[in-house]
Amino acid sequence: MAFQDLLDQVGSLGRFQILQMIFILISNIIVAPHSLLENFTAAIPSxxxxxxxxxxxxxxxxxxxxxxxxxxxxxxxxxxxxxxxxxxxxxxxxxxxxxxxxxxxxxxxxxxxxxxxxxxxxDQSTSFTIVTEWNLVCESQSMDSVAKFSFLSGTLVGNILCGHLTDRFGRRLIFICALLQMAISETCAAFAPTFLIYCSLRFLAGISSSGFTTNCGLLMIEWTKPEFQALSTTLLVCSAGIGQMTLGGLAFTVRNWHHLQLMMSLPLFFFLVPTRWMSESARWLIVTNKLQRSLKELRKVAHINGMKSSGDILTIEVVRTTMKEELEASQTKSSLWDLFRTPILRKRMFLLSFVRFLTWISVLGLLVNLQHLRTNVFLLQCLFGIVSIPANLLGMVLLNRMGRRISQLLILSFFGVSILATEFVPQATYFDYLPWIIYGVSPILGGLIVLLLPETKNKPLPDSVQDIEKERRISRQAKQKDTFIKVTQF
Incomplete structure (x- = not known):
C-alpha cells in the first residue's frame, strides 16, 4: 500500500497514464474479439x-x-x-x-x-466457414464445438502459465510476448491446411489471449490510484465491446473465413511497434527488488506528467524507505501455496475464483453460442457491443456509489434474470432450454457469493500477503475495541 505514496508524487492519472491507457485500449479492441471468431468462422450454414x-x-x-x-x-x-x-x-x-x-x-x-x-x-448465400471447408456437419458436427473448446482451453492454460510468468518476468514483457504469439498463431490459422492444425493454432491463440488480457489490466491499474481503478477497468471492458461491434461489422461484409481471420490478425503486428515506449509496472519492479529500474520508470512518468521537480526528488533511498516493509517481505521466497496459507487470503481466493467461474460460465456460454439464439448473428454481435458500453459506464457509477459488493450483486442478478427471460420468448422450432437456465442461474448465485467478500471501494491495493495480514489484524482489533466499548457501556 506504500506504493501509493510514490505514485502520488509522480502523478496517478496524468498524461502518461492516459497515453498508455489509450494504446492498451486500442490494442484490446482488436484482441478481445478473437475469442468470438467462431461465431462467424465456424457458423453452420443451411x-x-x-x-x-x-x-x-x-x-x-x-x-x-x-x-x-x-x-x-x-x-x-x-x-x-x-x-x-x-x-x-x-x-x-x-x-x-x-x-x-x-x-x-x-x-x-x-x-x-x-x-x-x-x-x-x-447455402451459397451465407458465409464460407470452417464448417463448409472441412464438412463439420451431421456426424462431425461436434467438431464445431471442438474449435471453440480449443481456444477456451488455451485461455485456461494461459491463465495458469501467464500469471506465474507475469510475476516472474514482468507485465510489459509478457504483454509483448502474448501479443506477438497471438499475431503469429492467428495469422497462421487463416492458412491452416487441416482442422487439427487449425485447432492447435487456436489453442495457442487462447494462451496468448489470457496473457494479453491479464497484463492489460495490470499495466493500467498498477499505474493509477484507487479512485480511478474502476474507471480503468470499465474502459477496458468498453474497448472489448467496441471490438465486438467491429467483429460483427467485418463479418457481415467479409463472408470468407480466411479473409476475416486475416483482417482480425494482421493488425496485431503493427501494435507491436508502440510497445517499445510502454513502461513496466513500477510496483512490480519494486516488489521484485529492481529498485534502479523502478526509479527510472517513476522519474520518466513524473517527467511526462509535468511533475519533473517531484521526480528529481525521488532517489533510491526514498523508494527503499517508503517501500521498506514490502522490500523486506520480498526477501522471503514465495510460492503459489502462499496464496492459500493465510486464512483470510485463502477465503478471498476461493470466493473470487468461484464467482468468476460462475460468471464466465454465463458470459462465454452466451457469447460463443450466438447462432443458437436463431436470429441475425451479425446484428446480435453488434448489439452486444453497443449495449455493453452504456452498461459498463452504468456499472462504473454503481461501483463508485454503491461499492463493489452490492453493485456486483445487482449487475450479476440482472444478467442472470435476463438470460432466464429468453426462455419465455416464443421459438419456431424446439428450444434446448437447459443450458440457458444454467447460464441464467450461475451469475445470480455468483452475485450472492460476492456479499461474503470485503468491500474495496476507494481502498489501495495490497502489495503483499503481509498487507492482507495487517488488514486482518486491524479489523480484528477494531472488532475487539467495538465489543469492549459496548460492554463498558453497560
Whole structure:
C-alpha cells in the first residue's frame, strides 16, 4: 500500500497514464474479439446431401424442365421430424411416387435412405466457414464445438502459465510476448491446411489471449490510484465491446473465413511497434527488488506528467524507505501455496475464483453460442457491443456509489434474470432450454457469493500477503475495541 505514496508524487492519472491507457485500449479492441471468431468462422450454414439429379450437371433426368427444383428436392431428400428436408440423409434412389401423394404419408422405409455418402451442398448465400471447408456437419458436427473448446482451453492454460510468468518476468514483457504469439498463431490459422492444425493454432491463440488480457489490466491499474481503478477497468471492458461491434461489422461484409481471420490478425503486428515506449509496472519492479529500474520508470512518468521537480526528488533511498516493509517481505521466497496459507487470503481466493467461474460460465456460454439464439448473428454481435458500453459506464457509477459488493450483486442478478427471460420468448422450432437456465442461474448465485467478500471501494491495493495480514489484524482489533466499548457501556 506504500506504493501509493510514490505514485502520488509522480502523478496517478496524468498524461502518461492516459497515453498508455489509450494504446492498451486500442490494442484490446482488436484482441478481445478473437475469442468470438467462431461465431462467424465456424457458423453452420443451411445444408443438405449432394444428390445427382440436383447437383450433377451431367445428369439428364430433368432435361425437359418439367419438374421444379422443389419437386426434385422432394423426391431426393426425406423430411425430418419438423417436416423439413433432412440435412444428413438422402434417398438411395429418387422416390418419384412422392410427387403424387398430395401430402399423405408415404411408405418409404429406412432401407430406402442413406447418409450423405457423396458430401453436402451448402447455402451459397451465407458465409464460407470452417464448417463448409472441412464438412463439420451431421456426424462431425461436434467438431464445431471442438474449435471453440480449443481456444477456451488455451485461455485456461494461459491463465495458469501467464500469471506465474507475469510475476516472474514482468507485465510489459509478457504483454509483448502474448501479443506477438497471438499475431503469429492467428495469422497462421487463416492458412491452416487441416482442422487439427487449425485447432492447435487456436489453442495457442487462447494462451496468448489470457496473457494479453491479464497484463492489460495490470499495466493500467498498477499505474493509477484507487479512485480511478474502476474507471480503468470499465474502459477496458468498453474497448472489448467496441471490438465486438467491429467483429460483427467485418463479418457481415467479409463472408470468407480466411479473409476475416486475416483482417482480425494482421493488425496485431503493427501494435507491436508502440510497445517499445510502454513502461513496466513500477510496483512490480519494486516488489521484485529492481529498485534502479523502478526509479527510472517513476522519474520518466513524473517527467511526462509535468511533475519533473517531484521526480528529481525521488532517489533510491526514498523508494527503499517508503517501500521498506514490502522490500523486506520480498526477501522471503514465495510460492503459489502462499496464496492459500493465510486464512483470510485463502477465503478471498476461493470466493473470487468461484464467482468468476460462475460468471464466465454465463458470459462465454452466451457469447460463443450466438447462432443458437436463431436470429441475425451479425446484428446480435453488434448489439452486444453497443449495449455493453452504456452498461459498463452504468456499472462504473454503481461501483463508485454503491461499492463493489452490492453493485456486483445487482449487475450479476440482472444478467442472470435476463438470460432466464429468453426462455419465455416464443421459438419456431424446439428450444434446448437447459443450458440457458444454467447460464441464467450461475451469475445470480455468483452475485450472492460476492456479499461474503470485503468491500474495496476507494481502498489501495495490497502489495503483499503481509498487507492482507495487517488488514486482518486491524479489523480484528477494531472488532475487539467495538465489543469492549459496548460492554463498558453497560
Amino acid at each position: 445444408h443438405r446431401c449432394w444428390v445427382p439429379i440436383l447437383d450433377n450437371d451431367t445428369v439428364s433426368d430433368n432435361e425437359s424442365g418439367i419438374l421444379s427444383k422443389e419437386d426434385l428436392l422432394r423426391v431426393s431428400i426425406p423430411l425430418d421430424s419438423n417436416l423439413r428436408p433432412d440435412k444428413c440423409r438422402r434417398f438411395v434412389q429418387p422416390q418419384w411416387h412422392l410427387l403424387h401423394l398430395n401430402g399423405t404419408v408415404s411408405n418409404v422405409t429406412e432401407t430406402d435412405i442413406e447418409p450423405c455418402v457423396d458430401g453436402w451442398v451448402y
